[in-house]
Amino acid sequence: MPELPEVHALAADLRARLTGREIARLDLVSFAVLKTFDPPSSALEGTVISGVARHGKFLDIEAGDLHLVMHLARAGWIRWREGPPPLASGRPGKGPLAARLVLDDGDGLDITEAGTKKSLAIYVVRDPRDVPGIARLGPDPLDASFTEETLAGILAGAGRAQIKGVLRNQALIAGIGNAYSDEILHVARMSPYKPSTLTADERARLFEAMQSTLRDAIARSDGLAASELKKEKKSGLRVHGRTGEPCPVCGDTVREVIFADSTFQYCPTCQTGGKPLADRVLSRLLK
Known part of the structure; x- marks a missing residue:
């Protein structure tokens, strides 16, 4: 998408x-x-x-x-x-x-x-x-008015919702979908299932990951014709769509979770303390 x-x-x-x-x-x-x-x-x-x-x-x-x-x-x-x-x-x-x-x-x-x-x-x-x-769109994460304080308000309003769902919710933050939420969470070193009740340090890390991931992707696409954009997107992704490949940061194997109509990818070492996520909709970290 x-x-x-x-x-x-x-x-x-x-x-x-x-x-x-x-x-x-x-x-x-x-x-x-x-x-x-x-x-x-x-x-x-x-x-x-x-x-x-x-x-x-x-x-x-x-x-x-x-x-x-x-x-x-x-x-x-x-x-x-x-x-x-x-x-x-x-x-x-x-x-x-x-x-x-x-x-x-x-x-x-x-x-x-x-x-x-x-x-x-x-x-x-x-x-x-x-x-x-x-x-219905929420604020644009690349708008100058979107600050860490803006993100703090969004997270506070989301309660204990899983952070990946918050990032993908267009009514909360406009423009981020399945692929870039995977990429942002990998850069932020956070589990997709982490509740959105983040500490101040975690929130700062997530904000920086969001900004750097999206802006880097835009910079890579700058000047490309429409016919080249899909290939560029795929080549620039670190974990999304990379199931079974080594994580570019730690070398662990990228895993995936399959839903009814979509999948997401993550690195266990970077994001979940080395523990794989159960492959079901309501999964939690395996104990």
């Missing part, structure tokens, strides 16, 4: 390509991806793109008085296309192509989603806050 660093870099790449360009139309190959009806998608026709922004994991293309907002979900992506789109073939909505943004000269974006579980969402709105997911 594209998370804050990838969406940040994707917005920067698209901003350079799209700003000042005129939209010819938005072609919906899968009508289910469009989650709004007022204004209609046809209202984008003839508008000029003034910028591209990010809200958490949401991508926001500003065009005239409207916003074309996308959430790429788990398997969505955007591909830049030069020249007119090819003629459609096959049954609409059965392939990975979900929608096409076509510019006045034929260039544009192919918006795709792999797999059979379709969660990609597109919105055409007058204000980004009209998108429910954006309206």
